[in-house]
Amino acid sequence: GAVVSQHPSRVICKSGTSVKIECRSLDFQATTMFWYRQFPKKSLMLMATSNEGSKATYEQGVEKDKFLINHASLTLSTLTVTSAHPEDSSFYICSAGGRERGHEQYFGPGTRLTVT
Amino acid sequence: GENVEQHPSTLSVQEGDSAVIKCTYSDSASNYFPWYKQELGKRPQLIIDIRSNVGEKKDQRIAVTLNKTAKHFSLHITETQPEDSAVYFCAASINGNQFYFGTGTSLTVIP
Numbered sequence: 001g002a003v004v005s006q007h008p009s010r011v012i013c014k015s016g017t018s019v020k021i022e023c024r025s026l027d028f029q030a031t032t033m034f035w036y037r038q039f040p041k042k043s044l045m046l047m048a049t050s051n052e053g054s055k056a057t058y059e060q061g062v063e064k065d066k067f068l069i070n071h072a073s074l075t076l077s078t079l080t081v082t083s084a085h086p087e088d089s090s091f092y093i094c095s096a097g098g099r100e101r102g103h104e105q106y107f108g109p110g111t112r113l114t115v116t
Numbered sequence: 117g118e119n120v121e122q123h124p125s126t127l128s129v130q131e132g133d134s135a136v137i138k139c140t141y142s143d144s145a146s147n148y149f150p151w152y153k154q155e156l157g158k159r160p161q162l163i164i165d166i167r168s169n170v171g172e173k174k175d176q177r178i179a180v181t182l183n184k185t186a187k188h189f190s191l192h193i194t195e196t197q198p199e200d201s202a203v204y205f206c207a208a209s210i211n212g213n214q215f216y217f218g219t220g221t222s223l224t225v226i227p
Contacts, residue, residue, distance in 0.1 A: 032212070032213070034214075034215060036217075041203075041220075041222075042219070042220070043122075043205060043217045043218060043219045043220045044160070044205065044217045045217075046214060046215060046216060046217070049213065049214050057214075059117070060117065093159065093160075095215075097212055102212065103148040103150075103165070103167075103209060103211060103212030104150070104162060104165070104212070105150075105162075105212065105215060106162075107152075107159040107160050107161070108159060109158070109159050110159060
């Protein structure tokens with residue numbers, strides 16, 4: 001499989017501040033990256049899909065101005081949670097896919113965000 | 117958008133028995149159906165996948181079946197082992213462009 005890293009693994013921030021999460025594909029070119037949110041003991045909820053060099057496509061109900069996604073290169077995508085609030089506390093996971101990988105996606109280890 | 121349902125939500129089996137997890141999807145355009153295993157505190161790992169041009173796929177103790185007409189697909193694990201205990205997610209996708217996940221099945225294999 002392919003290697004996808006995510007940083008930071010855990011972050012605690014105060015309400016009203018912004019947090020940036022990075023997702024990197026380490027050994028392949030990720031033409032597409034996905035961002036998910038996972039609640040405890042729940043499924044993965046797709047937040048947005050980003051293609052390198054294009055604007056992200058957000059799922060219904062996900063605020064694009066709050067969850068800023070950038071996919072400026074074939075190895076890096078970032079998710080910025082702006083003006084975070086306690087309800088944004090969650091586990092955020094990215095995944096990456098590439099043309100050379102067919103339809104498969106490979107997950108990062110996730111980021112635990114806690115907003116106080 | 118796509119709606120994926122997964123059953124059961126929890127499943128306990130004796131070691132050596134088989135486990136079956138079922139999913140249904142709503143969008144007939146979906147053509148790629150992966151299954152992921154997620155252990156506690158870890159990332160989801162792809163364990164098997166199937167494309168819509170195939171009805172069944174097997175990899176050692178794991179198999180997946182797909183019924184396009186009924187829009188459902190199932191994961192079969194035979195000869196279960198304690199290390200198979202985890203949460204399993206099904207997903208549906210159109211050409212790998214977006215992935216919609218089922219609600220997960222927590223599998224416990226009792227030694």
